[in-house]
Amino acid sequence: MCAVVGVIGKSPVNQLLYDSLLLLQHRGQEAAGIATLHNNKFYLYKSKGLVKDVFHKEAMLSLLGHSGIGHVRYSTAGSSSSEEAQPFYVNSPFGITLSHNGNLTNTDELREYLYKNSKRHINTTSDSELLINIFADELSYASLNFNYINDDIIFKAVSELHKKVRGAYSVILEISGYGIVAFKDPYGIRPLCFGYQNTEKGKEWMIASESVALEGNGFNIVRDVNPGEAIIINLNGDFSHKQCANNPKLIPCLFEYVYFARPDSLMNNVSIYEARLCMGEYLAMQVAKTINLMDIDIVVPIPDSSRPSAMQLANFLNINYREALIKNRYIGRTFIMPGHSSRRKSVKQKLNAIGSEFKNKNVLLVDDSIVRGNTSLEIVEMVRAAGAKKVYFASAAPQVKFPNVYGIDMPNKTELIAHNKTNEEIAKSIKADRVIYQNIDDLKKSIQKFNNSINEFDASCFDGKYITGDIDDNYFNKISNRNN
Known part of the structure; x- marks a missing residue:
């Protein structure tokens, strides 16, 4: 990007x-x-x-x-x-x-x-x-x-x-x-x-x-x-x-609205902030279907992109919202770090948990997305080390199952944690008690609510449908061979 x-x-x-x-x-x-x-x-x-x-x-x-x-x-x-x-x-x-x-x-x-x-x-x-x-x-x-x-x-x-x-x-x-x-x-x-x-x-x-x-x-x-x-x-x-x-x-990129854009931007006449609030409400409905709400003590955003969604989710479900993960603002965004080793090092430098907020509590973490899962795993481990009893993980985006070829660094299916995995297997991989994902139709509705003239989205990283019509296994094989 x-x-x-x-x-x-x-x-x-x-x-x-x-x-x-x-x-x-x-x-x-x-x-x-x-x-x-x-x-x-x-x-x-x-x-x-x-x-x-x-x-x-x-x-x-x-x-x-x-x-x-x-x-x-x-x-x-x-x-x-x-x-x-x-x-x-x-x-x-x-x-x-x-x-x-x-x-x-x-x-x-x-x-x-x-x-x-x-x-x-x-x-x-x-x-x-x-x-x-x-x-x-x-x-x-x-x-x-x-x-x-x-x-x-x-x-x-x-x-x-x-x-x-x-x-x-x-x-x-x-x-x-x-x-x-x-x-x-x-x-x-x-x-x-x-x-x-x-x-x-x-x-x-x-x-x-x-x-x-x-x-x-x-x-x-x-x-x-x-x-x-x-x-x-x-x-x-x-x-x-x-x-x-x-x-x-x-046919704009759906991932722009979830992650990349700043919340104070307007994109195709849609307020990114308002759209992310709406994503939080839809995600709250998925959480309510999946988890006994009495089993969640606090909702904690993983800063920064997920904040609006996490706040609205907590408000919608009437659960306490806590800013319990503190970000060092002098570290770059981990998803767009060029390599796994630099991403892994960056997570520990980027976030720190406030132990008193997590100790002996059941926590619902909210992030904008789960892509490779490496960052999610380290954050869950950090929260457990801070004293959390249970850690649930909610994603404001659906499962990222396919590479994006239109400007996002997702070149290989094997790097994507949701590819060929169930939600239960993903939860086990990141050591969460349960993982809850946004529904793709609800994500689209979160944006269309503010501009109903957008009839389609590039959602290729979620559904594997490439709007340019020229992407197949041969394309991905060429990329893989070139990178190797």
Whole structure:
């Protein structure tokens, strides 16, 4: 999972891009980068690490210009090396920088196409490098008979890109001397929104993965970028948009609402916080069906994403709610740590139990999800060591049984604790007395309650149904062989 941001401003944008990336840091902690444009020259700085560590004073001062794009990353496709940090840059045609959130599913096909048809060499394993070269190639063809570019030429390039690329992609790119372009895949799997603020010097525009980046910087939210749509904001601040896909349909990722997004964000006109409260009510009904409520003394959230669901569950069931697991906020999110050993070490550094709250009590722990189960196991052991008599474990998400190929690091079925296991077997694996999962239909209702125009979701990690239609055992075998 990654985050992207782009700004067309009326004054230097380096600090604004930096502040936006800080607000989006939860979506990726492996690498960060910013590319700005000044006098038709790009200034680019990127490296591995957190935003606050990557951008020292000299780096910030080097990022000149009134427009630019930014990115925070954790690796899904490709490696976690510094060379795959974003934004990416190509010099032809016109000069382009690009930031991408998502994951492409036909990378081998695209790599072969670029080499055979355009003699373009891809130097990394990043699908984002493929994406910028596909766009550059299409922009080159669309502008072949012209000595200039305009909105129509750019929209044509995006339309042709949609025909070739499969998977999830929310993209922000900048073309030297022209402006910023943003677009989503035809399903709108990954989030992207835009807004503006009025300043003394004129209107400024921002595009970002989550609305929290806009609101946190004083921008007014306009709306989400639609599936298949492209928007263009030129260097003068003029805005245009066009639908560039043949059959667009909003099918957003369900896991965004459960885990990735910040609770203070709006996504497809849905308040993440309100949706998670609703998830808590539905989960409470599952708990009431499964456990004698007299056997639960306290409800404890596993911070942070599960807090709204846990609070609402406790309120709904009239059970005491306790913040009995304290989080060290200087440790990254364990689910998106790149490897098991770093995740395992991080759990012990990240959480500490308040013993007096657990001693001689039956506890219901609430988490947003159970993915690999390693973190859940260590937390259950921690709570038992703190004196709990019984430990029940409730997940605000259904069983994660299948890999997600659209931008979440779940590449292997064997890593997923719920794959081919019953709830009883899962409970035994994480040493809980019982495990309770959210019902998938209830999870969907939690979101549709606030936007009933969303008729479908990408729920592939729960139901194994891949909306791009190109995922099979051969695809997973190729990924497994590549990783090995």
